[in-house]
Structure formats: structure tokens, C-alpha cells
Amino acid sequence: MTPKSIAVINFKGGVGKTTVTWSLGNIISQATDLEVLMLDLDPQMSLTEAIGLNESTGHLDDKFGKWYEKSIKHRLTIYDALEVFKKAGENFKFPVGFETIYQIDEQLHFIPSVEELYWLDLDGFEGKSVKDFIRRFIGKITNSVNLPKYELFLFDCSPSFSLLTYSVLSCCDLILIPVNPDYFGTRGLSLVLNSLQKRIEPYPFPKIAVFMNKAKIYGGLLTNEVQFYMREVKRLCEELSKENNIEIKFLESTIRESVGLKRAINEGELPKELVREFEKLWRECAEYLK
Ligand SMILES: Nc1ncnc2c1ncn2[C@@H]1O[C@H](COP(=O)(O)OP(=O)(O)OP(=O)(O)O)[C@@H](O)[C@H]1O
Ligand SMILES: [Mg+2]
Known part of the structure; x- marks a missing residue:
């Protein structure tokens, strides 16, 4: 397949962007033959920590820590690439290789975040100069x-509209928006969809998919409250699609609220029922992307 890229976005914090990126990356690389590259574009570095942090010591694990130090020392991080891009523009030269890309598994590779990304918006990088960066x-x-022929790029984005998010919008095929079953979750969705609509042009508009994360289950079924918010979100998607003439799909897949999910990610393995749910989410996204 031609490479596809999915950006997991919501300007609301804590809805599960990082959890979803990590889970999809792991599940797709295990259940399919696709080569996957995940990128942490959030200076909060949650995905980087989920991958590199040793929970019991609270420090970066040895293998990742050494690799990361070297990547920073040799100025081969994503931030270094951005600095070079900003100066060079059209003549952008940067030696992408395994000092910029960390190999988690055979089919799952990763570009971590770095602290400097925090200051990106203050460092004199202008929107225009960064806009093409991720695409290039x-x-x-x-x-x-x-490098391997990656077939899927997965971007974990920060909960604000940063320059890097802006840059991702101009090159991704699918914007995947997790929402939670609560009032603020639905409010946040209108905000994110409206601002995306204003910002993406003039590039081809990516497809947009919205789905429910942290769905409460009782007796094997979605609770009435969750079902209510699902209807609300679906209605909002249809309304905004029509108003703005863009394609927004509300996915049927839901990811349940699971108390052990954070621990499962730190330990590197998801419970079976979540594996099934994320596989279903991926199948629905892949179908939509065709
Ligand atoms: N399905 C779920 N069930 C239970 N807890 C979840 C689920 N999804 C995410 N969480 C928890 O919610 C919290 C926020 O998740 P996560 O960090 O993935 O959100 P985020 O949208 O990336 O946050 P931020 O906006 O800060 O980047 C974490 O503690 C995570 O373990
Ligand atoms: Mg996050």
C-alpha cells in the first residue's frame, strides 16, 4: 500500500491521544505485516516516556537512554531536523537514519520528542516556515x-494547536480524534473541528474520524450515558460535515474505559479485550482510508 499517515489529535487534554497512538502502533505492527513509524510531536513527551521509561527506577531504560543521549549529542533529533529545515528551506539536507529513529521492534519504529519542542512557538519559528516541515x-x-519502507506513520500530537500540529495537518491522510463520553468532550469536538476547518487549507483536506475512548461498559454493554454521548457526537459530526462540506466519520468502534490500561502500556502488553477493540478500530480506519 502507498504509505499512509494518521495524526491523533484533540485540543482537549487527557482524552487518550497518546494511549491510542501507542496501542495502534503496537497492535498494527503485531497483527499485520505493515512497517510502522510512530512520532511523538508533543513536548510533554508522554509517548516517549511510555516507550523509554523504566517504571521501577523512574529513569529512562538503559537501551533507550543510551540511544537517546547519542541522538541528542549528535544533533540528530526531530528538533535538530527542524532547525536545519528552517535555515535551509528548499535545500533541506538532513541525514535521517537510525540515530533519529529508534527501533522498538522489527516492524515498529519511533521518533521521540525532545524538550526543545516546548519553545518552538517562541523560538522565532514562523508558521509559514514550519508548515512544510513534516511533509519534507x-x-x-x-x-x-x-531505512525500511514504512507504510504507516502515526503522529501523537499535543493538546494545543502548536506549529508542529499545523505542520502535520498539511500532510496527513487521516485525522483521528478520540473523544470521551462527557459534556466537555462533545464541546471540545466542535472547537477542534471548527479550527481544523479554518487551518488545513490549501492542502487536500485529510479525512477525519471521531471515536469514543474511555467508554464505560456495564454487564458487557455500553452504559446508557455512553450511548447518549455517542448519539450526540454522531449528530455533531453529521452537522459539522454538512455545514463545512468536509468528510467527518463517526466510527462505530469504541475503546472501553479500562483501569489497568496505563499499567498495561508501561508493561508493554494490552489486555485481550482491548487488543480486540484496537484491532477493530484499526480495521475501520483502514477501510475509511481506502
Ligand atoms: N480507555 C481508557 N481507559 C482508561 N484510562 C484511559 C483510557 N485511555 C486513556 N486513559 C488514561 O487517561 C489518561 C490520559 O491519557 P493520555 O495521556 O493517553 O491522553 P492524552 O490525550 O494523550 O493527554 P494529553 O492531552 O496530556 O497529551 C492516562 O492516565 C491514561 O492512562
Ligand atoms: Mg498525550
């Missing part, structure tokens, strides 16, 4: 003869 950076990775 991914282009370099796709064209590199030294």
Missing part, C-alpha cells in the same frame, strides 16, 4: 535507501 521530513524518510 517524512519525504526524506520515505526516500531513504537505508
Whole structure:
């Protein structure tokens, strides 16, 4: 398949963007033959910590820690790439390889976040100069003869409209928006959809998919409250699709609220029922992306 990219976005914090990125990356790389590259574009570094942090010591684990130190020392992080891009523009040259990309597993690779991304918006990077960055950076990775032919790029984005999110919008195929079953979750959805509508042009508009995360289950069924918010969110998606003439799909897949999910991610393994739910979510996204 031609490479596809999915950006997990919501400007509301804590809805599960990082959890969903991590889970999809792991499940797709295990259940399919796709080569997956995950990117942490959030300076909060939650995904980077989920992958690199040793829970019991509270420090980066040895293998990741050493690799990360080297990547920073040799100025080969995503932030370094961005600095080079900003100066070079059209002549952007950056040696993408395994000092920028960390190999988690055979089919699952990762570009971590770095603290400097925090200051990106204050560092004199202008929207215009950063806008093409992710597209050009991914282009370099796709064209590199030294790297695998990644078929899926997964971006974990920060809960604010940062320059990097802006840059991702101009090159992704699907914007995947997790929402939670509560009042603020539905309010947040209108905000994010309206601002996306204003910002994405003039590039081809990516497809947008919305789904429910942290869905409460009782007796094997979604609770009435969750079903109510599902109807609300679906209605909102239809309304905004019509108003703005864009394609927004409300997915049928839901991801249940699972108390052990955080621990499961730290330990690197999801419970069976969540594996099934994330596989279903992926199948629905893949179908929509066709
Ligand atoms: N399905 C779920 N069931 C239970 N807890 C969940 C679920 N999804 C996410 N969480 C928990 O919710 C919290 C926030 O999740 P996560 O960090 O993935 O959200 P986020 O949208 O990336 O947050 P931020 O906006 O800060 O980047 C975490 O403690 C996570 O373990
Ligand atoms: Mg996050």
C-alpha cells in the first residue's frame, strides 16, 4: 500500500491521544505485516516516556537512554531536523537514519520528542516556515535507501494547536480524534473541528474520524450515558460535515474505559479485550482510508 499517515489529535487534554497512538502502533505492527513509524510531536513527551521509561527506577531504560543521549549529542533529533529545515528551506539536507529513529521492534519504529519542542512557538519559528516541515521530513524518510519502507506513520500530537500540529495537518491522510463520553468532550469536538476547518487549507483536506475512548461498559454493554454521548457526537459530526462540506466519520468502534490500561502500556502488553477493540478500530480506519 502507498504509505499512509494518521495524526491523533484533540485540543482537549487527557482524552487518550497518546494511549491510542501507542496501542495502534503496537497492535498494527503485531497483527499485520505493515512497517510502522510512530512520532511523538508533543513536548510533554508522554509517548516517549511510555516507550523509554523504566517504571521501577523512574529513569529512562538503559537501551533507550543510551540511544537517546547519542541522538541528542549528535544533533540528530526531530528538533535538530527542524532547525536545519528552517535555515535551509528548499535545500533541506538532513541525514535521517537510525540515530533519529529508534527501533522498538522489527516492524515498529519511533521518533521521540525532545524538550526543545516546548519553545518552538517562541523560538522565532514562523508558521509559514514550519508548515512544510513534516511533509519534507517524512519525504526524506520515505526516500531513504537505508531505512525500511514504512507504510504507516502515526503522529501523537499535543493538546494545543502548536506549529508542529499545523505542520502535520498539511500532510496527513487521516485525522483521528478520540473523544470521551462527557459534556466537555462533545464541546471540545466542535472547537477542534471548527479550527481544523479554518487551518488545513490549501492542502487536500485529510479525512477525519471521531471515536469514543474511555467508554464505560456495564454487564458487557455500553452504559446508557455512553450511548447518549455517542448519539450526540454522531449528530455533531453529521452537522459539522454538512455545514463545512468536509468528510467527518463517526466510527462505530469504541475503546472501553479500562483501569489497568496505563499499567498495561508501561508493561508493554494490552489486555485481550482491548487488543480486540484496537484491532477493530484499526480495521475501520483502514477501510475509511481506502
Ligand atoms: N480507555 C481508557 N481507559 C482508561 N484510562 C484511559 C483510557 N485511555 C486513556 N486513559 C488514561 O487517561 C489518561 C490520559 O491519557 P493520555 O495521556 O493517553 O491522553 P492524552 O490525550 O494523550 O493527554 P494529553 O492531552 O496530556 O497529551 C492516562 O492516565 C491514561 O492512562
Ligand atoms: Mg498525550
